[in-house]
Amino acid sequence: MKKSFYYIYTALALLGFSCNKILDTTPQDFVSPVNYYNTExxxxxALxxxxxxxxxNRVYAQGMASYLVVSDEFFMKNQTSGINANIVDASTLEINRHWEALYTGIERANMLLENIDKAQQVGEAKRKEIKGQVLFLRAYYYFLLTDEFGAVPLKLQSSKSPEEAPLPGSSVKEIYDQILKDMKEAAGLVRSVSDYGYNTRITKTTVQGILARVCLTMAGSPLMDLSKYTEARAYADSVMQSGLHGLNPDFKQIYINHVKEIFDTRENLWEVEFKGTSQGEIQEGGTIGSYNGITCGNIDTGYGYDYVHATAKLYNAYANGDxxxxxxxxxxxxxxTGSTVVRTAWGAGEIYERSNGKWRREYETLLPRNQNNTGTNWPLLRYADILLMFAEADNYLNNGPSEKAYTAVNMVRRRGYGKDVLAPDTQADAPAGLSQQDFQELIVNxxxxxxxxxxxxxxxxxxxxLYPSVMQVQAREYQTNMPVALRDPAVAQAQRVTARAVLFPIPNSELAVNPNIKQNSGW
Structure with missing residues (x-):
């Protein structure tokens, strides 16, 4: 049965005022840090x-599964205005709300960290477990913010007064140093995934896996701290050596499990949990499978909005047999047609017409279905990603792929071809003897x-x-080869990815209250 967080965040909730005394301005029904954070x-x-x-909705329920992460793998079908068309500026609502959601998470984390030791009747082990998760989540929110916005305010204490001076943006290096500090501390506090049996809580291997991702990011643009390849490989290897994770032998089953709300803690180290359809429940549904799912106009079958469409580059990246x-x-x-729904195959030449097929609503178990909301979980970290990160870091450090790097990549490829992941296979395995550059290109693909x-x-x-250059190539590809009915909006979406698009603009909601922060270049 699915383990879930169904708590409502209650700290600092103003519920009402006493009106018995005109001059009594003390709230009588106010939950503050003074009388909260006392019990488990x-x-x-609060956690x-x-x-x-x-x-x-502007984080993983929708935005980071679609319009906030436009790349060469998909385009937004026939979208000509707003964020769905990749039209972004500092006033864009979704960018402002995305920023606000992440900083809300940080503020809540800061409040809990500042008050957690008040709960002395709660055992030390439990407080450490919660502290580790909070440290990690604060760091992860900063990882998203600096990855997307660059030099953002590094706020490590909760707000005590509206009179506090707003913070300037900290350097990207300073933010990453804090991310590493918090995550490394968290690694020694959180528990093992085997203690839970589900993967929506932060566990030791989750921290190690995300540390590998953070270190690979630091080794790349914009920091180019090449020393971080060593740490990235070590953290990925720690997950691999843990014995707690492995590849699901059936690729499609990963996503069927997400839709059926079944936890697979071996393949999926960490997921964002959604539950229910957000209809009269203290549960939070997402839009995975509806907003970014298969074209379908029928709720009973599983409504799909037909927004996220695959590119020919993605489709053609798979070899025969994959x-x-x-x-x-x-x-x-x-x-x-009327009340009849028919599954209709696309023709061999109809590539750009095809939708994202990973999360198929036909597998939903909660009926009746809702048009918008689903209980499908979102994967944040999979074991296949761990293997590929290890191989990428190892390839750099050895000036070419080692046998262990080849094994890691080939396990992922063999599973993709439906083969035994531990048995060499001439069809699935990567070509032997690749140079460092060629192996890196293999990893990219x-x-x-x-x-x-x-x-x-x-x-x-x-x-x-590679982001701007790859997307400009995509624009030319769309112009040349995309069907006319889909072409112009997709071309415009890709063309908007220029050098400035590497970072989002600092939102107007921040600029309006923070005179100490600078707008990103080009915005």
């Missing part, structure tokens, strides 16, 4: 409030094939220093 239940509730921002292609890129759509539509491609292209 209150700590867990749930920190996790909660992950499921915001089973990932026809699961990742849906080979069909649902056509509704393998991450595209394996992790498509999972919100990582834009991040990868940026850290590799």
């Amino acid at each position: 239940s209150e700590l867990e509730s 749930a409030g920190v996790y909660d921002r992950m499921g915001d 089973l990932r292609r026809d699961w990742t890129v849906a080979p069909f759509r649902f056509v509704t 393998e991450r595209l094939r394996e992790l498509a539509f999972e919100g990582l491609r834009k991040h990868d292209l940026i850290r590799w220093g």
Whole structure:
């Protein structure tokens, strides 16, 4: 049965004022840090409030599964205005709300960290477990912010007064140093995934895996701290040596499990949990599978908005025999005539017409279905990603791939071809004897094939220093080869990815209250 956080964040909730005394201005029903954070239940509730921002609509419930992560793997079909068309400026609502959601998570984390030791009746082990999760989440929110906005305010204490002076942006290096500090401390405090049996809490291998991602990011653009490859490999290897994780032998089952709300803690180290359909429940549904799912106009079958469409580059990246292609890129759509819904295959030449097929609503178990909201979880870290990160770091450090790097990549590839991941296979295995540069190119393409539509491609292209150039090539590809009915909006979306698009603009909501922060270049 699915373990869930259904707590409502209650700290600092102003519920009402006494009106018995005209001159009595003291709130009579106010939950403040002075009388909160005392019991285990209150700590867990506050912790749930920190996790909660992950499921915001402008974070992983929708934005970071679609319009905030436009790359060469997908385009937004026939979108000509607003964020769905990749039209962004400092006033864009979704960018402002994204920023606010992440800083809300940070503020909640700071409050909990400052007050956690008040709960002396709560055992030390429990307080350490909660503290580790909060430290990690604060660091992760900063990882997203600096990755997307660059030099942002590094706020490590909660707000005590509206009179506090706003902070300037800290350097990207300073922010990453704090991210590493918090995550490394968290690694010694959090528990093992085996203690939970589900993967929506932060665990030791989750921290290690995300530290590998952070270190690979630091090794790339903009910091180019090449020393971090050593740490990235070590953290990925720690997960690999833990014995707690492995590849699900069936690629498609990963996503069926997400839709069916089944936890697979071996493949999936960390997920954002969604539950229910947000209809009269103290549960939070997302839009995974509806906003970014297969074309379908029928709620009973599983409504799909037909926004996120695969590129020919993604489709053609899969070789013959690679089973990932026809699961990742849906080979069909649902056509509704009256009350009849028919699964209709796309023609061989209809590539750009195809939708993201990973999260298929036909597998939902909660009926009746809702048009918008689903309980499908979002994957933040999979074991396949761990293997590919290890191989990338190892290739750099050895000036070429070692046998262990080849094994890591080939395990991912063999699973993609439906083979035994531990048995050499002439069809699936990467060519032997690749140079460092050629092996890195293999990694670039393998991450595209394996992790498509999972919100990582834009991040990868940026850290590799490739985002604007790759997207300008995409614009030319669309102009030349895309069907006329889809072409112009897709071309415009890709053309908007210039050098300034590596970072989002600092939102107007921040600029309006913070005279000490500078707008990013080009915005």
